[in-house]
Amino acid sequence: MPSLKFSNLTSLSNIKISNKIIEVEKQLFDLQFLRFVQEDKYKPKNVRYNKHHLAQLKTILIFRLNLIEQKRMNKIKNLINNHNYLKKNILKES
Numbered sequence: 001m002p003s004l005k006f007s008n009l010t011s012l013s014n015i016k017i018s019n020k021i022i023e024v025e026k027q028l029f030d031l032q033f034l035r036f037v038q039e040d041k042y043k044p045k046n047v048r049y050n051k052h053h054l055a056q057l058k059t060i061l062i063f064r065l066n067l068i069e070q071k072r073m074n075k076i077k078n079l080i081n082n083h084n085y086l087k088k089n090i091l092k093e094s
Helices: 007-008 014-037 044-093
Strands: none
Touching: 007 044, 014 044
């Protein structure tokens, strides 16, 4: 299992991270299946590694999605504030 650093993961795009999440979840499923089918080839350290890797990937993706959501909400708030400001100015001029 190659050791991936967190800083290397942050350079990936959201789509690549999503694909990696799917890949690691599939690997975890295969490892759990291997546990019951071929107990001699099952290595718990591989499960621990994949779970840790999966948690890192999900953390990065959730953090990025939360940032995107915050930016959208800020834009919406700014639009509402600008609309209210313009509405007040129009009423004053009338």
